[in-house]
Amino acid sequence: MPALYLNSLSRRAALGACALALTALAPLAAHAATAPATGAPIKLALVESLSGSFANTGEAVFRNVAWAIERVNGRGGVALPPSAGGNRPLQLVRYDSKGQNEEALSALRAAIDDGARVILQGNSSATAAVLIEAINKHNQREPDKRVLFLNYSAVDPILTNEKCSFWHFRFDAHADMRMAALMDVMREDQALQRVYLIGQDYSFGQAVLREARRQLGAQRPDVAIVGDELHPVGRVKDFAPYAVKIKASGAQAVITGNWGNDLTLLVKAAREVGYEGMFYTFYGNALGAPAALGDAGVGRVVAVADWLPNVPTAGSRAFYQAFRERFPKPQDDYVHMRMQLMVESLAQAIERAASTDAAAVARALEGAQVSLFGQGGRVRAQDHQFQQTLVVGVMDRLGAPGVQFDVEGSGYGFRVVRQIAAEQAAQPSSCRMQRP
Template identity: 60%
Template sequence: MGVKVLRLAAIRLWVVVAWICATIVQPAAAAAAAAPNPEPIRLGLIEGLSGPLGNGGEAVLRNLVWASERVNARGGVKLPGGARPLQVLRYDSKGSVEESLSLLRAATDQGVKVVLQGNSSAVASALIVALDRHNERDPAHRALLLNYAAVDPLLTGAQCSFWHFRFDAHTDMRLAALVEVIAQDRQLKKLYLIGQDYSFGQHLRTQARALLAQRRPDLEIVGDELHPLGRVKDFMPYASKIRSSGAQAVLTGNWGNDLTLLIKAARDLGLGTRFYTFYGNALGVPGVLGDAGVDRVLAVAEWHPNAGDSASERFYQAFRQRFPRPEDDYLHARMQLMVEMLVAAMEKAGTDEPRAVALALENLRLDGRPLGVAHQGWMRPTDHQLQQPLYVSIMRRAGEAGVPHDNEGSGYGFRTLRYLDAAQAELPETACRMKRPAR
């Protein structure tokens, strides 16, 4: 009888424990299982990711993916409701203005609050107009436009917008840096201007003439023409014109395949001209030129792999570890800084709401070196133009003094000729009359 009582008590005790577990443990486990992952902050990249200039778009995508990965690796964007990761969404515009506008509507319809674009000032201009209208018409679904490469000064000048921020040095800033070097080359007497026939190329042509007339009135411009953007397959006729003109140097804002094919044609024709370029240090140009580019191709950029300090070296090595293939060697510090400044602004504002983030971005200064970015900048609040250092560099063989790294496994890299700090590279804001939202 006593044994039965003990067994009955044990059973009752087991039932009580089981009830406690069912009441407390199981709901807790179910709640944990049901807890959603933090909603990502989506960055919508609207860029030409296919077609004749798609290689440039894909290279940009790698930069932005890496920047987002590094933010996420340290916990994401720290907001009051909890940390949230970044997610880059790709929207292939194929380089078309109309397609870009359609994709902007798609992105905002999907709740994207930050749009990224750069490879075409014509596209950037259209996006600014469309986004201004969208944000005014639908303030509950506003978005920001962060621009990493569209360099027409009008975008932060007469067309400046509260919703648009540029993280690249604009045409006039880059041009002024190149002209600093041209002005010092007293052996240069004849110069040829060539560019792409859209807003950026058209502005560069006008501004180059004006600035050269100030700094080098003795310099003869022996050629000046524009060609269709992204449509010329054979640049040999243009190279022949350059040779016939007797030009000693070429100044061009060409980028992507338009630059690569132009310099390849010059090489095939045996031209010994120097090329003062905005984008001659990436996307296949050094490999196409080979020895013909040594001491002839100059480029201007906010940074380059041979900039020289320890922070720069760590930054470059980290990127090469993430993207070890030589053909993926296309790293831009400004794109990394853009993402880091966006994150800093969101954390400062305590939200990803576009107006609050825009206000936090204004006047923001960020030294990216503690975050692994070998670059620093200040977002000028009056026109949303980033102020940053610039380098003018010249193509040399890798392994020579000042050139420890090559470009894209080509065996050729760039060495600094002239460094301008942010104050030296800054040009005054003149035309921006920014309209700010009341709330």
């Protein structure tokens, strides 16, 4: 990896020792370079699990955000007036939360001390909640060092409802939005009569199962829930007992919000015990899940996302092919359109604000609209929830109709079966935001 990013530990001394200067990479073909960025870097702190059970998810995020930053820097960085530093590059700094909330809070403090004014995190709603609370307090105590929190994956609905914050913006569809998209497909499966609910035992996993129960009751009251359980996050190494119970229950489908190894190990165990039902998932489209299922997943694994590689447009194909050229290793193949749109939104908001002040940038982000490669969305000012099209895909073999691209070199991809417009995917919010 070029000397574009700072790999950081939570210890302050290590931060100083590891500091690297930011340099712009060559621009992507789709974006011609303008005047080079010569001003002081604008530091973005990635606070994520970069070691432990979910290190693969953290590294996937890093690749996506790094690529988005390369695009911005390749066209000259963020254009600011001379009084605000002129053209300034974005700098991504890595902080390993080790999957622990206390480590994440320590990383937040170190990032702020190190000059970061934008915090990026997403791979845990529980961590996102504690970061929101800490940032609210920090910004009130130290208005000269206020920071923004951009969330790309923490999808507990409470984060843009009861716990909404002026300083927090979510660029992923929250769990209720994702569940509604899956339910749009499940509603048409009249043969479905029995489902099993399983999830990770923390705020997000609990929210997924709660919403699954609510939406099934409202839209498919004829479907019986034959299993409903939570398991420890990131600590189960053998999901065979869970898979045996799922098979024995007679469930025709599993609904799960599991992600990372908790999903991969679950679907692998299901295959090994001979479970032949459907999997309705939030994240079944990558990070080892398709390869773990193999042919057993064809036609039976459903995933909802903000975007999938096989979205049938020329812009989508160009976007995915550009990512694969930048990261050609099959194991690095987990690309998120929303993370690209998040960085683009930030860069444009800084330019509109003509400042890096957190409050000014936040106001510029409210109502921001952004598009890239034919995909786009807007930030809803009421709750800072990004509104975008959602897609639902079904796993199939590479080369099958609608499957031009596989994932992670597995030989399996996801055929898009439903595209849900942003207006249809939107959900009401109970946010009562306090603005400075």
